[in-house]
Amino acid sequence: MSRSRPSAIPGPRVVIALLLLLGLVSVMLLDGYLRAEIGNDQRIRSGASSSKVPDSVLDGGPLLSFPGGTARTQSVPDRTIVLTFDDGPDPEWTGKVLDVLDDNDVPGTFFLVGSMVSRYPGLVREMVDGGNEVGVHTFTHIDLSYRSASRVTREIAQTQLALAGAAGITTTLFRAPYSSTNDAIDNYSWPVYKKLGALGYTSVFIDTDSEDWQQPGVDEIIDLATPKSGKGASVLFHDSGGDREQTLEALPRYIKKMKAQGYTFTTVSGAQQQDEQAQSQAGQGTPDRAGQAADPAASASDPEQAAHRRADATTLWEGRALLAAVAVAEWTMPGLAALLTVVGVAVLGRFGLMLVLARSHYRRRNRRRFVWGPAVIGPVSVIVPAYNEKECIAHTLGSLASSTHPIEIILVDDGSTDGTPEIAESLGLPNLRVVRQENAGKSAALNNGVRQARYDIVVMMDGDTVFEPETVHRLVQPFGDPAVGAVAGNAKVGNRNTVIGAWQHIEYVMGFNLDRRMYDLLRCMPTIPGAIGAFRRRAVLAVGGMSEDTLAEDTDITIALHRAGWRVVYAEHARAWTEAPASLGQLWRQRYRWSYGTMQALWKHRRSVTDRGPSGRFGRVGMPLVVLFQIVTPLFAPLIDVFTLYAMLFVDFRASLLAWLAILLVQLLCAAYAFRLDREKYRYLLMMPLQQLAYRQLMYLVLIHSCVTAATGGRLRWQKLKRTGVVGSPTSGTESR
Amino acid sequence: MPSDIPVDTDPAVRGRHRKHTRASAPSAQDGPVFVDSSGRRARLLRRAGAVLGVTCVGYAAVLALSFMGGISLSPSTLLPIDGMSDARGGPGGGPPGDSGAYAPPSTGTGR
Known part of the structure; x- marks a missing residue:
């Protein structure tokens, strides 16, 4: 009665089982990657030397780009506010922030974390449709200066993919996690900005911090976010990463207060263009907007979203595939977790x-x-x-x-x-x-x-x-x-x-x-x-x-x-x-x-x-x-x-x-x-x-x-x-x- | 003591015989429980398994692509508004001015 063994495990069954395991592992890895800790904005790496950073950058305005390969900083023009929001989109708070902006008819610039984009693409679409600008804030909110060049590229590329999948665009704006004002640029982070600048990115810093991530109280937030004596400001808020109740309360009051002081609100691109106009006016001495109006292509699109690029077809589909993969993981993992709870309770x-x-x-x-x-x-x-x-x-x-x-x-x-x-x-x-x-x-x-x-x-x-x-x-x-x-x-x-x-x-x-x-x-x-x-x-x-x-x-x-x-x-x-x-x-x-x-x-x-x-x-x-x-x-x-x-x-x-x-x-x-x-x-x-x-x-x-x-x-x-x-x-x- | 169960001389037959009389059980085919002699269920399941397997491979492939690559995002697609002069028309895909998202670089004499 010798029975041959092979009948016990047929081949296709094992193959399918292994493939299912591969799928499950993929889902879990993706989920683990997406859920990598995105905490509150914590400034880290302080006290490093900035000897290699040009003084013009350290003392310059918060918008750092590298046209023609040389560093250029631009400031937000006087009596202008660029509202920037970091770490979103967040399912609880971002929608409310967008409502506030919409109610007050002002645009914002959102620096988005790619993992959050891929999990809540609808919010990004809403954001872009509402006339706001978006920038890359890496995929998993990491300190880039600690990471390899390939990781930096990957973080940004993935975020762009997610943006493409969510809203059909890519962006040229970037803000590094844990960055703040220009004078905080150090010898570790400077090469990253230079590299990104060479790729065509504008790195956006801040000059005014609402410090809303510390929840100092609504009045304090408004106070901290108000620039001195009519200057322009790139103001930092957060629409994610914790309880943003105070931010939500402060925002409308802040906007009304600044409007009352004669301020206007724009996006990063809007500020850049106003700055360029001011420069060219200073150069040509003719205070008209002829230069801008003469370029019909530029006027055809919203200048406040000038940093957005329409994603090409490959990127678009790659992005959509990524979002679909994320959606599967988002549905699978809670399902599995629920099942696990049932099994765990049953076992115990x-x-x-x-x-x-x-x-x-x-x-x-x-x-x-x-x-x-x-x-x-x-x-x-x-x-x-x-x-x-x-x-x-x-x-x-x-x-x-x-x-x-x-x-x-x-x-x-x-x-x-x-x-x-x-x-x-x-x-x-x-x-x-x-x-x-x-x-x-x-x-x-x-x-x-x-x-x-x-x-x-x-x-x-x-x-x-x-x-x-x-x-x-x-x-x-x-x-x-x-x-x-x-x-x-x-x-x-x-x-x-x-x-x-x-x-x-x-x-x-x-x-x-x-x-x-x-x-x-x-x-x-x-x-x-x-x-x-x-x-x-x-x-x-x-x-x-x-x-x-x-x-x-x-x-x-x-x-x-x-x-x-x-x-x-x-x-x-x-x-x-x-x-x-x-x-x-x-x-x-x-x-x-x-x-x-x-x-x-x-x-x-x-x-x-x-x-x-x-x-x-x-x-x-x-x-x-x-x-x-x-x-x-x-x-x-x-x-x-x-x-x-x-x-x-x-x-x-x-x-x-x-x-x-x-x-x-x-x-x-x-x-x-x-x-x-x-x-x-x-x-x-x-x-x-x-x-x-x-x-x-x-x-x-x-x-x-x-x-x-x-x-x-x-x-x-x-x-x-x-x-x-x-x-x-x-x-x-x-x-x- | 119920003696309605006939003492069968051939015990092998009895299981099957009994099953035929159990009209209520839909599983009472001509084989033991679960066995599907026609092979239809096996075929169906094999196909489902294949589809599932392919889906899993596709899923892993998508992830691999977006983790290794993002290759399509070459620098030229990301040149800023006021980038180098060769940035003109650089960004991939969309025709200029199309529905707002795309802004061609406004380099040149304008500023």
């Missing part, structure tokens, strides 16, 4: 619920006077389905022979080719019957066994599982309660001294001591493990026996019993020792079968949601719990890891790591509690951190893989071949699989 809620219910279950069932009903002492049938189990079968049957409870053993040989039934017969056990059948699968073998069973209680186990002498007796005691239709035992991993074995050991102990106890009390246990379970024969027959509809016949029958109104309980003291898969490949296939089979079983019984009576109860209580805890939360668990990584990279490394460790600690505590309930040695818990890193990834890959298979409706190879004895000892594993 599950832990809480499990701890409470497990404790309650443990106390209730271990009370000294607790009894299920009259002691069950009559003989029971033990059904052992076996398929090529020659290594284990003697052990298995031997352990049953020492049972303290009277039993008959029915070994159903499912067409073994390795002489399993002969080995069994050679043991000479008086209460053993060997039933042979053509290879037909585990379900068929179990059904066959149920039909052959003489007693009303049947115990089912795997061919590679070893019982303790007390196991059967303890397992069947709950049948003293006539309402109980089936009992789950406590399966233990025997080979726990390897890494994989230890991981599964942790998983088993948690699964049996937390999950099963919880499900027992909630009366919706979804699965009786194939390794150890007991059933009322008539209950099994009444629901049609084990079905071959699903790969998880154990889950299927358990749900069917619930729906038929039987109680399914957990007998913690009935222990069975089982060989856990010893290689990753075996583990993968086992879990694939489990998770896919569970989904099949849930889907098969989906009608129970609308049923009445016990079936409806399971449908409305059990199904949602199982779907949430066994499919949805583990399926989205990777989100937790991905977001942790994201938060480590972009938000706060230490806090994220601590959060992750906190989750690990919660899990560790839960696991420790589970170990305590089962009196297991705690040292295996040392493997837990590694389990979180490696094992969990494997588990959700399996789950995703099963979900996709379920969706595509592909037929699994082993679905036709049925039971190949997935749980086996390592030795049998190498040759039978």
